[in-house]
Amino acid sequence: MTAQTVAAARSPVPDAERSSWVTSPLFLKIAAGIVLLLIWEGVVRAFAPGYVAKPSGIVRVFAAVISDRQFLSAAGQTLSAVLIGLLISIVFGTAVGFAMGRINVVERGLRYYVNSLFATPMIAILPLVTLWFGYNADARLAVVVFAAFFSISTNACDGARSVPLEYLEVAQSFRARPFQTLFDIIFPSSLPYLLAGLRLAAGRALVGAVVAEFFVSIPGLGYYILYNSRTFKHNEAFIAVIVLVAVGVSFEALINWLTRRYLPWARRD
């Protein structure tokens, strides 16, 4: 953010041009948005069959879909599965990550498993998860947890390992109990890492929930998209995509805001 303002202030644009409303960032952004929507509308009208989603069609069905009880309950189910899955992953992922970060034996024992499952696309275990939990909402929750857990635990591990040694020494010389060291030193000190992990986990959890709904066919935004696109109601289906994008973007914004507001000391890269 600061880099951008500095760049703007130093950029060799003549004053007359800079003050003009045509080059103001807000105007450019809005204009670009309108142009993109017009291109979309034009391309679909010219080349695509009538059922394909286009801005005018989406606007037409927006009010009806957004007040539709079925749509709202689908959105609620997907988002609550994502939130519950994230909470489970935060609690257990942080515990496992901290244990790995502070206790060498645990780290050596789990490192290969946690790292390789972190690198695995969790979609791949979807059929296995449905064998375990059946074709129901539990399978979706399990996929969300699997998708989110490992990014939180690897980041919690990095965070716990990055705690400055002096802090721990001071705690030790004041005879802090292990519990106090954990909650008053290790936890706050690794918060930036936990938030970075949470940001990654949230994106993966959203993908996991949608994919699970495609596969398992349980009510939710993913299934809403699948069902409506199969019956050639692309405009309706696209509104579910818009909700997913809004959730993804606002989560990203929330984490950025939290980091800036409460953790200004954290190194930003």
Place this chain on the structure above:
Amino acid sequence: MGSEARWARYATVIVSLLVGAAVWEVAGRYTSDAFWATLSSTLRSLFDLLHSGVLMRQVASSFQLYLSGLSLAILVGAPAGMLLARVRWLRVALENYIMMLYATPMVALIPFILSMMGFGFAPKVLVVFLFAVFPILYNTVEGARSIRPELIEVAQSFRSSEWRLWFDVMIPYTLPFTMTGIRQAIARGLVGMVAAEFFLSPSGLGQMIMMGSQNFDTAGMLAAILIIVLLGVGLMDLGRYIENRFAAWRGYKP
């Protein structure tokens, strides 16, 4: 850490791998076959698949898809990102939309792609491409935002041609950021590959997993999942290597 510590480290890693293998085997023996297969039967299944040539064929098919989508994403994402780095008004106009698409769960678009483009190779490449392109574009643009205007000013005051400006300033400066994007794209593209193989026309490793689950051949399914885990680990290491290889160029950032 002395030699004793090093010895202990190897010992615990080996013990942990052995315990994992034992847990896998025992879990397979004491549960139903549809639930979890033993390590030995998984390895036997893996060996059979390797021996009959099925594994190589499916891995090759997956790789063809993955590399087509990923290289397309790099070929489009990197130049487009650099163009946005140079043309400031275009970047200001588009950066919020790129960020939005970067945060979009692209799996949600698969049903649309399926009903518009049907089954075939092209829609699957499109899925991998969509998963992979926005991390590259987003990171390149983020890098471009932090480019120091002095660099361009100096080049311009020495009457650098546009061509030299690109090759001596723009590309060297933004490349490390692009590499971070490519690292993310490598991981996301793999997710896209599996998703495309599951939900569009079944092929490759995704098809192997699907068929294993439909035929209750849990050993075959676990064998395919194991290959995907190894692929994921290998590709993540490759991505980290590529990123670190260029990270030093960021050197003078405060």
